[in-house]
Amino acid sequence: MSEKKSSAPDIGLIGVMRWAWRQLTSMRTALILLMLLGVAAIPGSLFPQRNQNPQRVDSYFTSDPTLAKWMDRLHLFNVYASPWFSAIYLLLFISLIGCVLPRTFHHLAAIGKQPPLTPRNLDRMEGYRLVAANSEVAIEVASKWLKRHRFRVRVTENSISAEKGYGRETGNLLFHLSLILILVGVALGSLFGMKGEAILNVGDRFINTPTSYDNINYGKFQGQGSLVPFSLTVTNFVATYDPSTSQPRNYVLTTQIANPIGTTPKLVVIKVNKPWTAGSTKLYLQANGYSPIVTVRDKTGHITFQGPVIFLPQDANLSSLGAIKIPDMTPQIGFIASFIPTAGSSAARGIFSTYPEVLDPRLVLSAWQGNLGLDTGNPQSVYSLNTSKMAKIGLKALTLGGTYDFGVGTITFDGWKAWVNVQIVDDPGKLYALYGAIFAILGLLISLFTRQRRIWVKVGNDVEIAGLAKNGIPGLEEELLALAQALEENKGGSE
Amino acid sequence: MTSTNLAYFSNGAIYACLAIFTIAFFAHTYEVSWSVKNVEGDGRTQFDLNKTARAGRIGTAMILLGFLILAIADLTRGLSAHRVPWGNMYEFSITGALMLTGAYLFAYFKFKVRWLGLPVSISVLLTLGTAITVLYRASAPLVPALKSPWLAIHVLAAIISGGVFLIANLVAATYLLMERYEKRSGRPQWAAKIPSLESLDQLSYRLIAFVFPLWTFAVIAGAIWAESAWGKYWSWDPKETWAFITWVAYAAYLHARVTVGWRGKRAAWLCIFAGSTFLFNYIWVNIWGTGLHTYSGL
Numbered sequence: 040m041s042e043k044k045s046s047a048p049d050i051g052l053i054g055v056m057r058w059a060w061r062q063l064t065s066m067r068t069a070l071i072l073l074m075l076l077g078v079a080a081i082p083g084s085l086f087p088q089r090n091q092n093p094q095r096v097d098s099y100f101t102s103d104p105t106l107a108k109w110m111d112r113l114h115l116f117n118v119y120a121s122p123w124f125s126a127i128y129l130l131l132f133i134s135l136i137g138c139v140l141p142r143t144f145h146h147l148a149a150i151g152k153q154p155p156l157t158p159r160n161l162d163r164m165e166g167y168r169l170v171a172a173n174s175e176v177a178i179e180v181a182s183k184w185l186k187r188h189r190f191r192v193r194v195t196e197n198s199i200s201a202e203k204g205y206g207r208e209t210g211n212l213l214f215h216l217s218l219i220l221i222l223v224g225v226a227l228g229s230l231f232g233m234k235g236e237a238i239l240n241v242g243d244r245f246i247n248t249p250t251s252y253d254n255i256n257y258g259k260f261q262g263q264g265s266l267v268p269f270s271l272t273v274t275n276f277v278a279t280y281d282p283s284t285s286q287p288r289n290y291v292l293t294t295q296i297a298n299p300i301g302t303t304p305k306l307v308v309i310k311v312n313k314p315w316t317a318g319s320t321k322l323y324l325q326a327n328g329y330s331p332i333v334t335v336r337d338k339t340g341h342i343t344f345q346g347p348v349i350f351l352p353q354d355a356n357l358s359s360l361g362a363i364k365i366p367d368m369t370p371q372i373g374f375i376a377s378f379i380p381t382a383g384s385s386a387a388r389g390i391f392s393t394y395p396e397v398l399d400p401r402l403v404l405s406a407w408q409g410n411l412g413l414d415t416g417n418p419q420s421v422y423s424l425n426t427s428k429m430a431k432i433g434l435k436a437l438t439l440g441g442t443y444d445f446g447v448g449t450i451t452f453d454g455w456k457a458w459v460n461v462q463i464v465d466d467p468g469k470l471y472a473l474y475g476a477i478f479a480i481l482g483l484l485i486s487l488f489t490r491q492r493r494i495w496v497k498v499g500n501d502v503e504i505a506g507l508a509k510n511g512i513p514g515l516e517e518e519l520l521a522l523a524q525a526l527e528e529n530k531g532g533s534e
Numbered sequence: 535m536t537s538t539n540l541a542y543f544s545n546g547a548i549y550a551c552l553a554i555f556t557i558a559f560f561a562h563t564y565e566v567s568w569s570v571k572n573v574e575g576d577g578r579t580q581f582d583l584n585k586t587a588r589a590g591r592i593g594t595a596m597i598l599l600g601f602l603i604l605a606i607a608d609l610t611r612g613l614s615a616h617r618v619p620w621g622n623m624y625e626f627s628i629t630g631a632l633m634l635t636g637a638y639l640f641a642y643f644k645f646k647v648r649w650l651g652l653p654v655s656i657s658v659l660l661t662l663g664t665a666i667t668v669l670y671r672a673s674a675p676l677v678p679a680l681k682s683p684w685l686a687i688h689v690l691a692a693i694i695s696g697g698v699f700l701i702a703n704l705v706a707a708t709y710l711l712m713e714r715y716e717k718r719s720g721r722p723q724w725a726a727k728i729p730s731l732e733s734l735d736q737l738s739y740r741l742i743a744f745v746f747p748l749w750t751f752a753v754i755a756g757a758i759w760a761e762s763a764w765g766k767y768w769s770w771d772p773k774e775t776w777a778f779i780t781w782v783a784y785a786a787y788l789h790a791r792v793t794v795g796w797r798g799k800r801a802a803w804l805c806i807f808a809g810s811t812f813l814f815n816y817i818w819v820n821i822w823g824t825g826l827h828t829y830s831g832l
């Protein structure tokens with residue numbers, strides 16, 4: 040690129056930066072950025088977001104791959120972590136700091152200072168009036184009256200300048216500074232926090248290390264070594280349901296937690312709105328379901344698989360779907376299965392679940408034979424079977440204890456266990472955000488319910504009074520009238 | 535009374551409210567339409583609201599009565615389910631209608647805004663009507679995720695804010711209507727009792743300045759509740775996103791007024807826009823949205 044000399048006077052890099060800074064921190068820019076942030080949030084509510092609803096994102100990719108690819112390039116499936124959303128957010132943050140900090144210093148400096156001097160011409164101000172008062176004592180009477188009404192009063196030789204409602208600016212600044220605190224809290228959480236999930240069967244022991252999780256996300260600056268060193272054993276899980284509507288009533292998870300590992304475990308009860316807390320780390324009960332327990336034997340009676348298999352709930356009555364994979368048989372065997380906690384049946388729907396609790400369970404199996412495709416290197420979902428290289432060899436519904444002979448072996452439905460999904464979150468910025476929120480509301484209340492106004496009294500040939508209310512807040516007129524009355528009656532503060 | 539009886543009683547009271555608000559609606563329409571005087575020389579219709587002041591007073595009395603019975607309906611609904619009466623869309627609607635009526639009555643006694651009676655009774659009728667026909671759910675206890683004191687606080691704050699937002703929107707719409715009349719040919723007689731443009735402008739501003747902190751609080755209470763239930767205080771699910779958008783829109787409105795000095799028409803349109811984002815959230819996201827907030831079976 041060639042050097043180009045602009046014809047405008049050269050203000051230099053510092054000049055340009057100063058100009059840019061002034062633009063960025065202007066009120067108008069802040070407002071535009073604020074509106075922009077609101078508008079930028081909209082697409083995230085219209086399109087599925089990858090971290091909330093990955094299945095629906097996938098369906099965009101299968102139905103129209105080109106469109107989906109372009110949408111993905113524009114970060115429409117991940118709006119709130121996208122560069123453009125972050126850019127608006129950061130600029131607003133800077134703009135807010137740039138405009139609120141100077142105002143704060145200015146305001147602090149003004150504390151204890153006297154109200155500004157009385158303007159020369161009062162007759163242009165609001166509520167201007169001449170008062171028939173004794174000009175000898177007018178200043179004294181007015182200043183008493185104003186002080187009694189908690190104005191800050193500045194008395195000069197022949198005039199008074201009084202002001203009330205400084206709290207408005209204080210509250211306003213408190214509010215804006217609190218917004219900065221909230222933004223800091225949010226940033227801390229996303230940079231230094233972590234969030235992970237694990238599915239545990241009743242009886243399982245969980246050790247808080249990264250490999251124990253089904254999925255785990257770290258903030259950009261959060262190391263792996265910083266997990267709270269606890270271990271947790273799921274001792275019991277009870278779900279109660281409303282018999283008439285099947286709606287859940289209550290979930291109670293009972294655990295033994297040793298924190299740190301090796302100490303005597305303590306009994307901890309976790310409910311949906313009652314997480315377990317260790318420092319800034321919290322453990323939540325998120326979801327639950329069933330794991331049927333099966334035993335698979337080959338022709339010789341040798342056990343090739345035994346244990347609980349986690350199934351995913353499909354509806355409110357917890358019909359659950361899963362896959363049982365037996366790679367150790369030749370050829371390999373797989374089952375696509377559904378677990379029905381309380382079976383009902385109809386001609387139209389076949390077997391389905393009528394109640395979320397396990398009262399009359401069924402395990403419906405479709406058996407497949409062939410290659411499970413586990414050695415392709417591509418990670419495979421444990422909840423579904425890749426049947427592209429397999430052939431279906433049979434279908435059977437088992438009651439508890441029942442056995443299905445699928446030709447090259449047998450599978451027995453031995454029982455079931457409940458599983459729970461726990462979510463472990465560490466958000467060190469949470470408290471800052473909370474404090475920010477509390478102070479923001481406080482500041483708003485102070486600023487929106489404080490009326491800021493000035494009143495002037497001037498004594499010359501006549502006694503003149505006038506005032507000015509910020510934002511045209513009503514009530515000044517009455518106040519001036521009361522002052523005028525006090526002056527006319529020469530009463531002031533004395534009774 | 536048993537829970538079931540209480541629920542039936544509550545439903546009955548809702549039907550009674552429908553009847554009462556219908557009377558209020560007719561009283562207010564009568565107040566406006568029967569105040570028409572003879573068409574005079576200039577061809578413009580003349581109104582004399584003094585002629586029908588009694589109908590207006592009946593309307594107000596009916597709205598007051600409706601408010602009381604609606605409060606009872608709401609209370610018994612809550613008692614029948616052993617919890618606060620805002621656990622699903624049906625209950626949001628009846629509690630919302632209660633808050634709207636309450637906000638109107640407050641504004642009526644404070645600012646004498648009887649002219650709002652007609653739009654308020656229409657809004658309440660529509661809300662209750664759709665609630666009992668389309669959105670109705672049998673009374674039942676809460677699913678575990680909703681069992682939190684923060685739910686009560688959060689939703690109550692949101693519903694009150696919503697009521698006041700709606701009133702502010704009605705005021706702003708009235709402002710725009712009156713402004714058009716005054717610009718063209720002067721206010722028609724039937725609108726003679728409606729406050730001046732300036733008071734309307736001030737009224738909508740003061741309503742919003744009054745509820746903005748409450749709405750801020752509602753959003754924050756929601757975040758606290760989300761933190762205790764889901765482990766994240768903010769997850770940008772559609773409901774949260776639109777609550778945030780509403781918040782931003784009202785903050786922009788306050789800024790535009792306080793710092794840039796917007797008044798009148800522009801402020802009224804901005805107010806209506808902000809209120810629409812709230813309505814959009816309430817209607818669209820509740821019914822068609824997907825996300826964490828759609829657990830209530832409507």
Ligand code: HEM
Pocket residue numbers: 064065066069070073131134135136138139207211215218486487781782784785786788789792793
């Ligand atoms: C550079 C950034 C900003 C500046 C310079 C700024 C400045 C101001 C000023 C001067 C006022 C008027 C206060 C008064 O005279 O009473 C105000 C009010 C207000 N600001 Fe901001 N603001 C900024 C950003 C924001 C942001 C990001 C929000 C968030 C939503 C916000 C929300 C509000 C609200 C709600 C009010 C109304 C309070 C009142 O009426 O006193 N502001 N702001």
